[in-house]
Amino acid sequence: MKIAVDLDGVLADASKIWMRLLNEKFDILIDKNDVDQWDFWKKIGISKQSFEDVFDEAWKEWQSIDETETGLQQKIQVIRGFGKTDLVTARNKKTMNDVMKWLEMSKITFDEIVVVDEYYLKGNLDYDIFVDDSPIQITEIANLGKLALVYNQPWNSHISSRDNLIRVRDFTEVIEVINDYKI
Ligand SMILES: [Mg+2]
Known part of the structure; x- marks a missing residue:
């Protein structure tokens, strides 16, 4: 097996980190409950690439994940x-x-x-x-x-x-x- x-x-x-980064970068206010769909970036009006970039950036703070x-x-x-x-x-x-x-x-x-x-x-x-x-x-x-x-x-x-x-x-x-x- x-x-x-x-x-x-x-x-x-890493969600608390990428949410903080998204909120700072795009001047929005989201929390984990807002992320109720896989492609939630559409919901907040950003591109998938922008989300991916923020996600990769969040991993630089690996100690806080x-x-x-x-x-x-x-x-x-x-x-x-x-x-x-x-x-x-x-x-x-x-x-x-x-x-x-x-x-x-x-x-x-x-x-x-x-x-x-x-x-x-x-x-x-x-x-x-x-x-x-x-x-x-x-x-x-x-x-x-x-x-x-x-x-x-x-x-x-x-x-x-x-x-x-x-x-x-x-x-x-x-x-x-x-x-x-x-x-
Ligand atoms: Mg996964």
Whole structure:
């Protein structure tokens, strides 16, 4: 069994940083509850590229990036007991230095760290189970017949569960689902 775990919105929550940067840069006032759709940049009237730039800039403040939940280091260790578990992140490669420093700080370890381009559909990679928060990635993974675990976030709440697409609120639930799947 091979398991792919996403980084942003699943392990790392940089939202308070990129929201602050967006608010400063574009003179707006948004909080996490306003980010209720994946392409929310349309809602606030900025381009996708502007959002991507702010997002990359947020990672320069890696020391202030939160973990999405407590105990991730231990929970990922448990998942690694089920099979090869990789961090699979689709992003601008120039942020990877900061990502590596954040991972070192958080002490979360993986078998491998895999970086793909921002728009690459991860479902094409050779994994059986994916944990991701992107509605686009999750839908594609499920359509390919793999097990898609959607990590609960306001921007994916419109995605409905079905056979191989399961909503998880935290990694305790991820562990439960993988454990049942294994049997
Ligand atoms: Mg993500």
